[in-house]
Amino acid sequence: MRVLRVKLYQEFACYRKPMTYGFWETYPLPPLSTVKGFFHYVVEAKEYIPARYGIQGKFKSVVLDMQSMYKFGRKDSENKGIIIEGFNKPLLKSPIYVSNLYAVELTIYIESKLEYLEKFRENLLNLEYPSLGRKEDLVRVDSADIVELIERDLFEDNYELKDGIYFSKEKAKELEVNGINYRMNFYYESKNGIKFFKKKDVVYVDSGILKDGSILYDKERKKVVDLIGD
Numbered sequence: 001m002r003v004l005r006v007k008l009y010q011e012f013a014c015y016r017k018p019m020t021y022g023f024w025e026t027y028p029l030p031p032l033s034t035v036k037g038f039f040h041y042v043v044e045a046k047e048y049i050p051a052r053y054g055i056q057g058k059f060k061s062v063v064l065d066m067q068s069m070y071k072f073g074r075k076d077s078e079n080k081g082i083i084i085e086g087f088n089k090p091l092l093k094s095p096i097y098v099s100n101l102y103a104v105e106l107t108i109y110i111e112s113k114l115e116y117l118e119k120f121r122e123n124l125l126n127l128e129y130p131s132l133g134r135k136e137d138l139v140r141v142d143s144a145d146i147v148e149l150i151e152r153d154l155f156e157d158n159y160e161l162k163d164g165i166y167f168s169k170e171k172a173k174e175l176e177v178n179g180i181n182y183r184m185n186f187y188y189e190s191k192n193g194i195k196f197f198k199k200k201d202v203v204y205v206d207s208g209i210l211k212d213g214s215i216l217y218d219k220e221r222k223k224v225v226d227l228i229g230d
Helices: 032-042 114-124 169-175
Strands: 002-013 052-058 061-072 090-111 140-148 150-153 159-161 164-168 180-191 194-205 208-210 214-218 223-225
Touching: 002 114, 032 052, 032 090, 032 114, 032 180, 052 223, 114 140, 164 169, 169 194
Parallel strands: none
Antiparallel strands: 002 090, 002 140, 052 090, 052 164, 061 090, 150 214, 159 208, 164 194, 180 194, 214 223
8 A cells, every 4th residue: 555654843733622722732643634634735625635644653742831812702791802893792812821742753644646645745845834733833844755555463463652643443442452532523514604523533542562453554664554534
């Protein structure tokens, strides 16, 4: 199986979890929707492109930061703030805590049509300021290569995880590994102005020895790969 392997580095990154407000929590790795959106942005897609993504990596530490957030308040709020014309609601300023990952090293695998993979690689290396996550979370592109993945039988050849990785829930069950369970947004359809999200159940695992089942394997970089998506 041929896929695109991209190695990225970020000095700081926050992959914000949905529904976190006063304290912005971050996923340990960029979620599926973030990587999918990044892929579509780089290839300048005009329509949805089916693809599968393998996301893994590590970071050195988590750093807390304090930032200011602007939000609309209630009309009857005692703190009137600035009234925005047309909205008739006060614009309020409040402090928030943000968790940032420091020194993030990512390896992302993308399976899609070869024409899109080649366009992604070409455009990525020509982007002046590529970012992943927030706009300010710039990435350094260390490599972008088309590689071949093989199937590895873990019963005959165990594998020790050295980086964090997202497994699909089905693959994690097959491999008999435990981790942090997430139900991640993958893509959405808009109907009558309302977004309907399709979600994927994934398991984040950052250590352990894989002993059962089989999995895709990058022999050159000695990494197991689980592709999640369409």
